[in-house]
Amino acid sequence: MKPQVDTVAILGLGLIGGSLAKALRKSGFCRRVIGYGHREPSLRRGLELGVIDAFTLDLGEAINTADIIVICTPTLVAAEVLGEILPQTQAMAEPPLITDAASVKGSLRDAALRICGEFPAYLVLGHPIAGSERSGVEAAKADLYNNHRVILTPVPQNDAAAVARVHAMWLATGADVVEMTVDRHDAVLAATSHLPHLLAYSLVDALAQSAESDEIFRCAAGGFRDFTRIASSDPVMWRDIAIANRSALLQAIDLFSNHLGQLRQAVSEEDAEGLHATFTRAKTARDDFARILADRGQGKPN
Numbered sequence: 001m002k003p004q005v006d007t008v009a010i011l012g013l014g015l016i017g018g019s020l021a022k023a024l025r026k027s028g029f030c031r032r033v034i035g036y037g038h039r040e041p042s043l044r045r046g047l048e049l050g051v052i053d054a055f056t057l058d059l060g061e062a063i064n065t066a067d068i069i070v071i072c073t074p075t076l077v078a079a080e081v082l083g084e085i086l087p088q089t090q091a092m093a094e095p096p097l098i099t100d101a102a103s104v105k106g107s108l109r110d111a112a113l114r115i116c117g118e119f120p121a122y123l124v125l126g127h128p129i130a131g132s133e134r135s136g137v138e139a140a141k142a143d144l145y146n147n148h149r150v151i152l153t154p155v156p157q158n159d160a161a162a163v164a165r166v167h168a169m170w171l172a173t174g175a176d177v178v179e180m181t182v183d184r185h186d187a188v189l190a191a192t193s194h195l196p197h198l199l200a201y202s203l204v205d206a207l208a209q210s211a212e213s214d215e216i217f218r219c220a221a222g223g224f225r226d227f228t229r230i231a232s233s234d235p236v237m238w239r240d241i242a243i244a245n246r247s248a249l250l251q252a253i254d255l256f257s258n259h260l261g262q263l264r265q266a267v268s269e270e271d272a273e274g275l276h277a278t279f280t281r282a283k284t285a286r287d288d289f290a291r292i293l294a295d296r297g298q299g300k301p302n
């Protein structure tokens with residue numbers, strides 16, 4: 001691909017930023033990818049691994065040299081980083097395009113409004129729906145976003161050319177790019193991602209604290225492993241997500257608690273018909289979901 005921009009700067013070179021850097025370098029979307037962060041060792045490691053072309057510990061340098069800045073730090077840090085960047089870019093005649101990969105969008109939209117008064121045309125919020133329970137630049141993979149969704153959440157104040165450029169950047173990684181409102185994004189992700197992580201952490205924590213925990217974990221089967229894989233995810237990342245998306249997450253928790261309460265009652269009353277109906281509905285929905293994933297090339301249809 002002929003380079004569409006000169007420099008992309010990745011702020012926070014971990015799994016998500018490192019994977020984006022690798023994918024962009026492989027695709028040729030930009031001439032070079034630079035890393036910025038507060039920890040030199042992981043940036044140096046990124047350079048050794050060929051994830052980035054260069055790095056800087058100077059935020060001003062990253063802002064002044066990049067055409068696109070992608071914030072890939074934990075969610076609450078991303079709002080702080082916007083607080084450092086936007087006062088500088090607001091004073092520039094031709095500010096770089098700014099985007100991000102954080103898992104919650106409303107908290108960043110609100111931070112941008114607080115900092116700038118009105119939403120900057122050149123800030124396009126986004127979220128790749130791809131990742132894993134692993135973190136850090138060592139886990140970065142060039143094909144992480146291939147055949148995965150990226151959700152952009154443009155607002156009316158956005159410049160259409162800025163949105164198109166972020167769209168093109170993610171397309172270059174092999175992703176399928178869709179658009180959604182900020183609030184819809186946060187409600188959907190609360191239900192499909194933030195609640196499942198909370199449940200996995202909760203189940204593992206509850207069992208780990210019980211007196212028989214050693215025996216429970218020794219005897220657990222594949223279903224327990226599948227259900228709890230995401231409880232190995234980074235606690236800082238998920239603490240930030242739970243706080244940043246608390247309002248939508250509380251609604252998802254309440255919906256789920258209510259449903260679990262009904263299932264509890266069905267078990268207690270030996271309501272075989274009710275249990276069977278619930279499990280059948282869920283199996284049909286899960287089988288449909290598995291087929292959607294298989295059609296997108298993301299797994300087997302089961």
Ligand SMILES: NC(=O)C1=CN([C@@H]2O[C@H](COP(=O)(O)OP(=O)(O)OC[C@H]3O[C@@H](n4cnc5c(N)ncnc54)[C@H](O)[C@@H]3O)[C@@H](O)[C@H]2O)C=CC1
Pocket residue numbers: 011012013014015016017036037038039042072073074075077078081101102103104127128129130131132133134135136137234237241
């Ligand atoms: N891990 C996943 O599966 C996914 C994560 N996300 C979101 O992407 C973002 C990054 O997640 P990961 O790459 O998994 O985390 P990570 O822990 O692998 O990487 C985060 C990076 O940010 C750096 N960092 C922390 N504070 C910083 C600061 N003040 N200034 C500059 N750099 C700083 C860290 O040193 C680290 O290199 C998070 O907002 C997360 O919610 C989005 C989709 C999937």
Ligand SMILES: O=C(O)C(=O)Cc1ccc(O)cc1
Pocket residue numbers: 102103128129130131132133193230
């Ligand atoms: O590990 C998994 O299965 C995930 O669910 C990855 C993930 C984590 C956070 C996101 O905001 C999006 C995707």
